[in-house]
Amino acid sequence: MESISAQQLWETNFPEFIKAGEAGLNSLMASAKLVELPAGQQVFYPGAACEQYLLVLKGSVKAQIISEGGREMLLYRVCSGESCVLTTSCLLSGDKYPAEGITEGEVMAFAISSHAFYRCMGRSAFFREFVFKKFSARLSGVIALLEDVTFNAIDTRLAKALLAEESDVILLTHQELATTLGSAREVISRHLKRFEAYGWVSLNSGTVNILNANALLNVATKQN
Amino acid sequence: MESISAQQLWETNFPEFIKAGEAGLNSLMASAKLVELPAGQQVFYPGAACEQYLLVLKGSVKAQIISEGGREMLLYRVCSGESCVLTTSCLLSGDKYPAEGITEGEVMAFAISSHAFYRCMGRSAFFREFVFKKFSARLSGVIALLEDVTFNAIDTRLAKALLAEESDVILLTHQELATTLGSAREVISRHLKRFEAYGWVSLNSGTVNILNANALLNVATKQN
Incomplete structure (x- = not known):
């Protein structure tokens, strides 16, 4: 029963994953765990290591930086159908998180182990492109934010x-x-x-x- | 004679590429073109498309953003042994450059075509890790810069x-x-x-x- 509903969630939220029809991708999808998080939960914090890749299905996670004096700034929101670039970055580099992530409202997501993530990066051209495109778009977004903060x-x-x-x-x-x-x-x-x-x-x-x-x-x- | 000298340049500047001993990587190295650029040359500018991946051998390239009023801010420098994260980002996403790059002093670099870059990303686990690690480190650097500009x-x-x-x-x-x-x-x-x-x-x-x-x-x- 659960596997049917997971399949439906993939079809609804990430139809391009199903459409790609790659064996490497299918095993990634099969290994994904469905997680549900309450509102206001910290999903990562500065200095933490990253162990899984998250694909958000419902709700959103805000990523923000905090000054020593306690001031906050929103970096971006990870919404339905998206992944978190900082999580990707930490997975790929082995570095710790440089910011914190907090759920806004209830969040439902697929959690993919770092092992399944790495294996799929090697096996699936589709997945590499998916991860890279999200990553690049967010880097451009962070640079645009930097431009805004610096010059305006x-x-x-x-x-x-x-x-x-x-x-x-x-x-x-x-x-x-x-x-x-x-x-x-x-x-x-x-x-x-x-x-x-x-x-x-x-x-x-x-x-x-x-x-x-x-x-x-x-x-x-x-x-x- | 030229191929011997290219081989030596790889050995000196990117010994880990030689050491990896991967076939997919060897064909990338063989396809790389050696380019020499004068001081003060614009290598990319906002809105330009990206067609090749650069690995810097000598000198440095500064990447900076410019306000409408003409104020500049240095994002980072790409030095010997490094690649430019914005170039990687644009190659991977097909987006245009969000900043400009200018050589500081004379620059010598390996230029790799986008075709060879993509093929190697699919074939070489070493190259994927190399590209990702540089990319992640730079994203963390840009976030640290954003933090500095915002809070300090x-x-x-x-x-x-x-x-x-x-x-x-x-x-x-x-x-x-x-x-x-x-x-x-x-x-x-x-x-x-x-x-x-x-x-x-x-x-x-x-x-x-x-x-x-x-x-x-x-x-x-x-x-x-």
Whole structure:
């Protein structure tokens, strides 16, 4: 019964794995264990070794870095149909994790042992390409984030983050925005209050209402 | 005669390739072309496609990102015995380069066609591990840089950069330090002048002399 449901999960979430029809890949899929994790669970932390490759089926895992002073910054989210690049990196290099991963809501995933992962990397051209493509895309993402943090002032990045929500009513606290941007809550609050004084947004507890998206767009695209 | 010298270059710079003794790897080595590039040549730029894998034999290539306003930041240097992670990433994903690469001094490298690269990734466990390890190490490096830029104030990062030179006489201009840190020259000059006023460094054109390394170490390790 369980093997049927696992097969269905592969078909629904990773149909390209089934379609590839490679023997090496089939044995990887057969060896995968289904894991369910509660909300808010730490799945990896800085300095930990990595023992398995995860493919997320439901929910998401956020990977974030933390300063010595306790400030956080979101690196990326691993969502359904994705794998975690830091996990891949640690598996491949034998290095320890440089960041932490925490489940957001309940997460269901396939866990693949490092042994099965390595064997499949050697045997399946499809799997190598799958792993590499995810890896490359994330490296580009991290470089884009670095570019943003280095070259853009915090007001520019805050305006961009607000517009990225694609809604005029944004249900995020100042702390959540600070974590996304790797900034301190007080800094974000100060800028939001300035935006409010300019008439660009109105603030309620846990909500930011956008009143003038064009003005925010000007700030978001200003050259630094 | 040329093939003997290529063989010697492999032996000197990448002895582990010879030692691995894999057939798939030998054909990769045989297909590599020796290229020589002058100083200051752009080897890749943002938006360009990637067609070959480079293994640097002599000299170094700096990979840097550039803001719309023209500010630069050094991502990393590819030195002798190394490969460029962005090149690997672009080869593997088919994506365009997200940064630019420029030779520092004359550079000698082995250029390997994307075809030979792909074939060897499928055939050689040694080569896969080589490529992955370099890739993973660089991803960790980029995340560490992101952490530094996000969480550390510019004075902390400048003090760290000065101490990293491991000499009391540092032959770098304010612009070179600004590029390393992704900051503006004026910002770096202002902080260096402050360090000078405190008696921690003395400044001459193109040189920074460290007078009080302990004071700099205090700034370099302060929590943000």
